[in-house]
Amino acid sequence: MLANDYKNTKVKNNSSNLVGQVRLKIVVIFGSIIMVLFASQLVFANNLAAEGERLSQIESEIQLLEAQNTTLKAEIAQNSSLVTLSAKAQAYGFVKPKIITP
Amino acid sequence: MDRIRVFQIVVFLVAAVIIARLFYWQFVAKLTSNIDEFELNSEIPASRGEIYTKDNFPIVTNQEAFLLYAKPAEINRSPKDIAKSIGSHLISEKYSTPGASLTDADLKTKEEEIKEKEEELESKLGNKSLLWVQLARKIPKETKEKIEEQKIKGFGFERDEKRLYPEASMAAQVLGFVGFDKFGRDTGYFGLEGFWDLTLKGKPGSLGGEKDPLGLPILVGAYKRIEPKKGGELYLSIDRSIQYIVEKSLTKAVDKYGAKDGSVIIEDPKTGQILAMATYPTYNPALRQEFEEKVYKNPVVADTFEPGSIFKPIVMASALDLGFVEPQTQCTYCDGPKKIANYDISTWNKKYFPNSTMTEVIQHSDNVGMTFVSEKLGVDKFLAYITKFGFGKVSGIDLQEEASGVLKQKAEWRDIDLATASFGQGIAVTPIQIVQAISAIANEGKLISPRVTLKIKDENGEKLLRPKEEKQIISPKTATQITEMMVNAVEKGEAKVFAPKGYRIAGKTGTAQIPVAGRYDPDKTIASFVGFAPANNPRFVMMVRFTEPSSSPFGAETAAPTFFEIAKEIFNIWGIPPEK
Structure with missing residues (x-):
């Protein structure tokens, strides 16, 4: 009887230990995952925070290029306008032909 | 163990202090004013x-411009000094336009403007209760740079775009x-x-x-x-070269004929596309404040007028289409004035041509002959056809402020109204309606509503625009008949001396009296000419109109020569050779 009791108790203890060990492992794993994610978020947020300055620089560059583009387009348009061209043509001595044969 | 415990307590206390401080700043101190x-x-x-x-x-494009603002609380110089140093940079651009020749009166106005601007700036900058105040908008880059050179604390710029008209x-x-x-x-x-x-x-x-x-x-x-x-x-659809030529010719003509104003419209009859549209006097949109507001309006679409004889081909086309007259039909009472009620309908020059054919009625611009035609039509058919031709409603052209003209209700028409309307008096139309109607004649009887914009491009792609209306209003046979009548009018009518040789041009002169306070002014007229060329295969329809030309009241002597001068230029540009 005693031997059987001992065996049963031992088996019971062994199985409790197993469940406990599994639970512990699950807690450890989940805890590790959460810590890794937390750490990743910190790293990511840190990198992103610093990107704000770079973004601002890029946006300024874009604005500058767009402004230069607008200015150049306006200059091209003014220099190629008929008003400008006819004034220049007159200044260079061009005259309208008296006879035109289509 | 004790040291670990002590360390734990210290860490806990530090964390508690930090959390308490954060709680204080967020909920107790309430930093709402700084959150922005x-x-x-x-x-x-x-x-x-x-x-x-x-x-x-790009006839209208954008240029870089800036909004100038100030934060009066941050300014550490005298507002008066600042106003004096920048006031002259913020007045009208016409004073700084390169090549601008300023008269003594302009210089005086410039000084007054500078003084006003300085007072305005001093008042705004001196108001320390203002956190932020706008000083000027749409200032060009050069002006911004001049102001920046002064390094005024409390000043700033925001990007703003401005229209440029090359x-x-x-x-x-x-x-x-x-x-x-x-x-x-x-x-x-x-x-x-x-x-x-x-x-x-x-x-x-x-x-x-x-x-x-x-x-x-x-x-x-x-x-x-x-x-x-x-x-x-x-x-x-505006053709820049033709627009340029039209504007040059129009400016010269308004001056030459001493007119109050003038307009020219050129349309492609096959597509309804407006190739040129000009009015003189005009204005510079970049300096529009320097011009009177009345010149902003486009009289081609917004002004109504009694068209006079340029309306005759439309009425004649209506009668031809219905078969009520033929080109060789003779007028039975064109040997003298026609009495209707208490009125006498007479010709413009008091010359009468007995048994005139319909072709000759158009050639002589015979008001009595047109009365004959209108009697054949009757009010119902007359109104039905001129409505088909687009009168009494907007053409739908994509320009703001288009007027629809004035057509009386059917019940209000008397015999005399029908008679006078047949030669273009007693009804009010817009120039674009006339061009639309004559374009239908030039386009084998098919009316296409006019438009200026061909397509719109945006980030979603291109969108081609179609005319609002396309419909056959008279038969191609009728269109051919009335075209020949108009060619005959050019070749044998009052304006024949001005027509270019070798080209078949269909056209009609108009000299309309101007109604003033219930009667017609005896001296002032609206002189016009409408036509298309080449008659066999029309490439353009053009209308020229002058208001109150002083050198001569007649369309044949003012609008017609201007029409032919522009037409010759178009023939040269497009390489259209003479037909005969």
């Missing part, structure tokens, strides 16, 4: 769409201009800018999020950027 400094909430303005002519030239005043009344609405936002007025304002203005974007004390965006936070959508671009 760390928020990034701004509208990103959209660029206004450009406008291009047929040859893809061709100066070309097609000003067609284009319109951009002003401000009551909220200070850019809004188009008149012409294309007004009609297509929603398309051109685009959609502003927005930028929301948080920023650090240096003003740099914090991307971890609620950073959200919505890109602005640039306004759609308009591509017009």
Whole structure:
């Protein structure tokens, strides 16, 4: 009887230990995952925070290029306008032909 | 163990202090007034769409400009000194335009403007209760740089765009201009800018999020950027070369004939595309404040007038189409004035041609002959046809402020009204309606509503625009008959001496009296000429109109020569050889 009791108790203890060990492992794993994610978020947020300055620089560059583009387009348009061209043509001595044969 | 325990307690206490401090700053101190400094909430303005002519030239484009603002609380110089140093830079651009020749009167006005501007600036800058005040808008880059050189503390600039007109005043009344609405936002007025304002203005974007004390965006936070959508671009049917020639000829002609004003419209009858549209006097949209507001309006679409004899081909075409007359039908009472009720209908020169054919009625511009035609038509058919030709309603052209003209209700028409309407008096039409109707004749009887914009390009792609209306209103046979009558009128009528040799041009002169206070002014007229060429295969329809020409009241001596002069230029540009 005693031997059987001992065996049963031992088996019971062994199985409790197993469940406990599994639970512990699950807690450890989940805890590790959460810590890794937390750490990743910190790293990511840190990198992103610093990107704000770079973004601002890029946006300024874009604005500058767009402004230069607008200015150049306006200059091209003014220099190629008929008003400008006819004034220049007159200044260079061009005259309208008296006879035109289509 | 004790040391570990002590360390644990210290860490716990430090954490508790930090949390308590954060609680204090967030809930107790309530930093609401400073929170805005760390928020990034701004509208990103959209660029206004450009406008291009047929040859893809940007007749309206944008240039870099700036809004100048000040924070009076931060200014550490005397407002009067600042006002004196920058006032002269912020007055009208006409004084700084290179090559501008200023008269003594202009110089005096300039001094007055500078003084007014300085007083305005001093008042704004001296008001220390203002956190932020706008000093000027749409200032060009050069002016911004001059102000920046002065290094005035408390001044700042914001980007703002401004319209640029590389061709100066070309097609000003067609284009319109951009002003401000009551909220200070850019809004188009008149012409294309007004009609297509929603398309051109685009959609502003927005930028929301948080920023650090240096003003740099914090991307971890609620950073959200919505890109602005640039306004759609308009591509017009306006031919820049023809527009240029038309404006030069018109300016010269208005001066030569001593007219109050003048207009020219040129349309492609096959497509309804407007190739040129000009009015003189005109204005420069970039300096519009220097001009009277009455010149902003486009009289081609907005003004109504009694057309006079240029209306005769339309009435004649209606009677021909119904078979009530033929080109060789003879007028039975054209040997003298015609009495209707208490009125005498007479010819313009008191010359009468018994048994005139319908062709000769148009050639002689015979009012009595047209009365004969109108009696054949009757009020019902007359109204039905001129409505088909587009009178009494807007043409639908894409220009703001189009008028529909005035047509009396059927019940109000008396015999005398029908008679006078047959030669274009007693009804009010717009020039664009006349051009639309004559274009239908030139296009084998098919009416196509006129338009200026061919396509719109935006970020979604290109959208081709179709005419609002396309319909057959008279038969091709009728169109041919009336065309021949109009060719005959040019070759044998009053204007024949001015017509270019070798070309078959269909046309009609008009000399309309102007109604003033219930009667017609005996001296003042609206002189006009409408026609198309080459008659066999019309490439363009043109109408020339002068208001109150003083050198001669007649269309044959003012509008007709101007028409032919422009037509010759078009023949040369397009390489159209003479037909005979």
